Amino acid sequence: MPRFSASLPEGHFEGSTFQFPVRVYYEDTDFSGVVYHASYLRFLERGRTELLRACDVHQGAISTGDAGAVFGFAVASLNVRFIKPARMDDGLIVATDVIELGGASLDLRQRILRSGELLLDANVRIACVANGRPMRIPSEIRQKLTR
Amino acid sequence: MPRFSASLPEGHFEGSTFQFPVRVYYEDTDFSGVVYHASYLRFLERGRTELLRACDVHQGAISTGDAGAVFGFAVASLNVRFIKPARMDDGLIVATDVIELGGASLDLRQRILRSGELLLDANVRIACVANGRPMRIPSEIRQKLTR
Amino acid sequence: MPRFSASLPEGHFEGSTFQFPVRVYYEDTDFSGVVYHASYLRFLERGRTELLRACDVHQGAISTGDAGAVFGFAVASLNVRFIKPARMDDGLIVATDVIELGGASLDLRQRILRSGELLLDANVRIACVANGRPMRIPSEIRQKLTR
Amino acid sequence: MPRFSASLPEGHFEGSTFQFPVRVYYEDTDFSGVVYHASYLRFLERGRTELLRACDVHQGAISTGDAGAVFGFAVASLNVRFIKPARMDDGLIVATDVIELGGASLDLRQRILRSGELLLDANVRIACVANGRPMRIPSEIRQKLTR
Numbered sequence: 187m188p189r190f191s192a193s194l195p196e197g198h199f200e201g202s203t204f205q206f207p208v209r210v211y212y213e214d215t216d217f218s219g220v221v222y223h224a225s226y227l228r229f230l231e232r233g234r235t236e237l238l239r240a241c242d243v244h245q246g247a248i249s250t251g252d253a254g255a256v257f258g259f260a261v262a263s264l265n266v267r268f269i270k271p272a273r274m275d276d277g278l279i280v281a282t283d284v285i286e287l288g289g290a291s292l293d294l295r296q297r298i299l300r301s302g303e304l305l306l307d308a309n310v311r312i313a314c315v316a317n318g319r320p321m322r323i324p325s326e327i328r329q330k331l332t333r
Numbered sequence: 334m335p336r337f338s339a340s341l342p343e344g345h346f347e348g349s350t351f352q353f354p355v356r357v358y359y360e361d362t363d364f365s366g367v368v369y370h371a372s373y374l375r376f377l378e379r380g381r382t383e384l385l386r387a388c389d390v391h392q393g394a395i396s397t398g399d400a401g402a403v404f405g406f407a408v409a410s411l412n413v414r415f416i417k418p419a420r421m422d423d424g425l426i427v428a429t430d431v432i433e434l435g436g437a438s439l440d441l442r443q444r445i446l447r448s449g450e451l452l453l454d455a456n457v458r459i460a461c462v463a464n465g466r467p468m469r470i471p472s473e474i475r476q477k478l479t480r
Numbered sequence: 481m482p483r484f485s486a487s488l489p490e491g492h493f494e495g496s497t498f499q500f501p502v503r504v505y506y507e508d509t510d511f512s513g514v515v516y517h518a519s520y521l522r523f524l525e526r527g528r529t530e531l532l533r534a535c536d537v538h539q540g541a542i543s544t545g546d547a548g549a550v551f552g553f554a555v556a557s558l559n560v561r562f563i564k565p566a567r568m569d570d571g572l573i574v575a576t577d578v579i580e581l582g583g584a585s586l587d588l589r590q591r592i593l594r595s596g597e598l599l600l601d602a603n604v605r606i607a608c609v610a611n612g613r614p615m616r617i618p619s620e621i622r623q624k625l626t627r
Numbered sequence: 628m629p630r631f632s633a634s635l636p637e638g639h640f641e642g643s644t645f646q647f648p649v650r651v652y653y654e655d656t657d658f659s660g661v662v663y664h665a666s667y668l669r670f671l672e673r674g675r676t677e678l679l680r681a682c683d684v685h686q687g688a689i690s691t692g693d694a695g696a697v698f699g700f701a702v703a704s705l706n707v708r709f710i711k712p713a714r715m716d717d718g719l720i721v722a723t724d725v726i727e728l729g730g731a732s733l734d735l736r737q738r739i740l741r742s743g744e745l746l747l748d749a750n751v752r753i754a755c756v757a758n759g760r761p762m763r764i765p766s767e768i769r770q771k772l773t774r
Contacts (some may be wrong), residue, residue: 189641190641190646190720190722190740190743191641191720193637193648194637194648194649194650194718195634195636195648195650200630205631206631209635211669211673212510212511212516212672212686213510213516213669213672213673215510215511216412216509216510216511217396217506217510217511217513217514217567218396218405218407218506218740219508219511219513220511222372222507223378223411224371224372224375224378227374228371231370232369232654235652235653239716242526243654245715245716246715246716247716249364249365249715260365260415260418261370261415262414262415263412263413263414263415264411264412265409265410265412266412267410268407268408268409268410271407273511273687274511274686274687275676275687275742280632281630298342337494337573337596338494338499340489340490341489341571342488342489342501342550343487347484347485348485352484354489356488358522358525358526358529359525359539359577359657359658359659360522360525360657360665361665362655362657363654364657364658364660364714366658369653369660371654375485375507377503378505378506379505379507382505382506383568392506392569393567393568393570396568419574420540420658421539421540421543421658422538422539422540422541423540426484428484430621444518446484472728474590475751511687512699512701517672517702518665518667518672519665521664521668522665525664525665528655543658552659554659554664554709554712555709556709557706557707557708558705559704559705559706561703561704564699565701579692612712616758
């Protein structure tokens with residue numbers, strides 16, 4: 187009987203830029219032979235989730251109330267330039283910078299790179315929402331994000 | 334033995350706006366209870382594919398060379414405002430307007446609506462590409478799109 | 481200002497077989513050039529959701545309690561043979577037959593066809609669950625499904 | 628200017644079982660609050676791709692001819708039991724065992740576990756295909772897989 191152990195991918199801060207690795211699989215590509223454009227948005231979201239996790243903010247627990255107030259982060263707007271395509275088996279980095287931490291929102295710049303080459307550049311606004319309405323980012327979350 | 338027949342969804346032009354219906358399924362939602370933000374990009378892409386099909390432009394056949402020159406349409410940039418969320422079972426309309434038909438690209442405005450209410454507003458630039466490089470939109474395609 | 485109207489795809493019963501049309505888009509394919517194997521499971525799920533809708537069973541409303549008891553249908557097991565691949569732009573039919581309506585589960589046979597040709601054949605067991613536990617299918621749902 | 632470096636997740640063999648870690652993100656869940664059933668198939672596919680990579684078999688390069696003969700691996704059939712659901716933020720292990728290496732196919736058992744608890748158990752048959760037809764697994768690939 188094998189012992190089961192996992193070493194999940196973790197990102198890290200390089201200066202103020204949070205870097206998270208992503209591998210391209212079948213599921214991410216389309217019949218044009220490269221990565222489907224909406225798949226990059228999934229990669230960006232993983233980068234955001236891991237940045238939050240690195241700051242000890244856990245969205246699953248927040249959604250169920252296991253981490254205090256129940257709220258969520260929702261994408262309010264995004265602006266994406268697709269520069270070069272990624273391909274099956276590529277190892278990518280999602281690089282995330284917090285540009286501004288507002289009262290009820292978060293402005294991020296997110297880039298996707300392959301071996302230092304820029305493939306995608308995005309600006310993303312995240313809103314803090316509860317019951318479908320904007321909500322101020324709770325102060326304990328704010329503290330974790332500014333630390 | 335049943336007879337198998339399909340009536341696939343078709344869009345239609347209402348003035349110069351192409352409208353295509355989309356239903357929300359399990360696959361489109363996430364644990365926050367509403368539609369996952371990247372799923373809307375899949376809906377927008379369906380709207381573009383159906384607009385092209387309504388203009389007799391078939392991307393599958395183009396990719397294999399069965400429709401003349403081999404090329405593809407790729408998303409070059411997009412700008413999306415997420416206004417209100419959609420939910421499981423919702424019936425949505427993807428409304429697409431061609432804003433500008435350039436030499437090697439296409440600028441579109443795409444909106445998603447539910448019962449006349451605007452849920453999402455996007456500007457999308459599509460580039461014509463062959464072998465990973467920009468290519469002029471072939472004249473027969475251009476004619477079909479301007480008709 | 482255009483008028484927005486949608487004609488969402490609807491399935492229909494042909495004898496006891498529920499048929500629902502599905503179009504293949506970019507999002508469904510992968511770099512091998514054909515439909516990604518897990519995309520067919522999304523198509524099967526749409527077929528099940530539309531069969532339930534045709535029987536006046538609405539899963540979104542059930543999940544929020546707007547339709548009485550709160551429960552859900554979950555896939556308990558599936559058995560799938562992938563016979564031939566589908567491709568971009570294909571029009572498919574998802575054909576669903578209820579094989580057995582048990583106390584807390586539902587056994588279905590689901591097939592995917594293209595122009596009468598069988599592409600995929602599946603047996604799917606759906607369980608009725610509430611709070612993560614098996615639950616008897618409520619009698620009003622059972623009545624709707626047997627009608 | 629930050630230095631960009633990635634440490635992509637890698638699996639490892641524990642005896643003859645290949646183990647690969649997977650994290651659950653927003654994209655993998657649905658409005659029922661747990662992981663969408665078809666998302667597990669994406670996880671299984673990542674496990675297979677990483678097992679092949681660990682054996683020095685690279686599907687992206689094979690598809691383009693950069694690794695010799697052009698062929699692909701396609702899912703021929705699968706049999707899945709969904710035992711317990713996974714949730715947002717969960718760290719999972721995809722455990723893959725090669726049951727039989729046939730002439731033109733590969734039989735695998737794949738399990739998904741969370742902290743040693745079995746969530747999903749699957750049997751998957753993978754076929755070697757070229758131009759849509761079954762093909763013998765090339766001998767150099769067979770050697771890599773049996774090593």
